[in-house]
Amino acid sequence: MSDPAEDVKAPKKKGGLMKKLMLGIGLLVLVGGGVGAGLYASNSGLFGGGAHAESAASGPKLVPKSEQKRGGGAAGEGEGGSGESHGKAPPKGSGGEKFASNYYAMEKEFTSNLQDSVHFVQVGIAISTPYDDTVIDNLKTNEIAVRSAILMTLGDTSEEQVFTVEGKTQLQRRLAKAINDTLKEKEGFGGVGNVYFTNFVVQ
Known part of the structure; x- marks a missing residue:
């Protein structure tokens, strides 16, 4: 009677080892996939600098x-001055x-x-x-x-x-x-x- 019981226990040990091995492989795949997804998201600008990537992709914007x-900008630099108008709004006209x-x-x-x-x-x-x-x-x-x-x-x-x-x-x-x-x-x-x-x- 002892021999059949030992034979029954031996396959259970092998089955348990196989389950642990499969679980370990599954965890490695999940962790690897998570790391890969994180690197992809970081490089594509989904987080950590996404605003810059979004503004660069949107292109030039019309300025109202x-x-x-x-006034006051250096010639040729395309830059306006700061405070040259002394707080006054530019004159408005038609057209x-x-x-x-x-x-x-x-x-x-x-x-x-x-x-x-x-x-x-x-x-x-x-x-x-x-x-x-x-x-x-x-x-x-x-x-x-x-x-x-x-x-x-x-x-x-x-x-x-x-x-x-x-x-x-x-x-x-x-x-x-x-x-x-x-x-x-x-x-x-x-x-x-x-x-x-x-x-x-x-x-």
């Missing part, structure tokens, strides 16, 4: 006219643009030969955007590509265009398109509203 930066104009003057001037001409043009350029500083940051980041696009556009300009107001206005539009096309290619978004000449010389 009421939030326009005014005007709905969104703020954020300006940025490019530091170096551009010099290019004119198309089929012995003359050349030298221009200073500033841009305006109704968006926040993201567009200006994109301009600064991709300045070499933007400068190249501007020079190519200037080189494709005829002598007749630079001597008339209509021609200069068309050139402004062409430059804005060239800059936006470059920014779209590099950053996926243009955002430049207008191009302005801060200097314009033909020789």
Whole structure:
């Protein structure tokens, strides 16, 4: 009688060991999965810096006219001053643009030969955007590509265009398109509203 009882107990011990082994493997899988999920969530910005990832993914934002930066900013930096208006609200009138104009003057001037001409043009350029500083940051980041696009556009300009107001206005539009096309290619978004000449010389 003792032999059959021992035979019955032996499989129970093996079964218990097998259950413990399976339970241990299951716990390892759960812990490993939890660690993996935590690392994924951390890297994707679901917590611990998610606000930055969200703001970066949302792209440039239009700035309402009421939030326009005014006065005192350093030229070319696209930055408004603080307290220059001495607490006074800007004067209000009818019309005007709905969104703020954020300006940025490019530091170096551009010099290019004119198309089929012995003359050349030298221009200073500033841009305006109704968006926040993201567009200006994109301009600064991709300045070499933007400068190249501007020079190519200037080189494709005829002598007749630079001597008339209509021609200069068309050139402004062409430059804005060239800059936006470059920014779209590099950053996926243009955002430049207008191009302005801060200097314009033909020789």
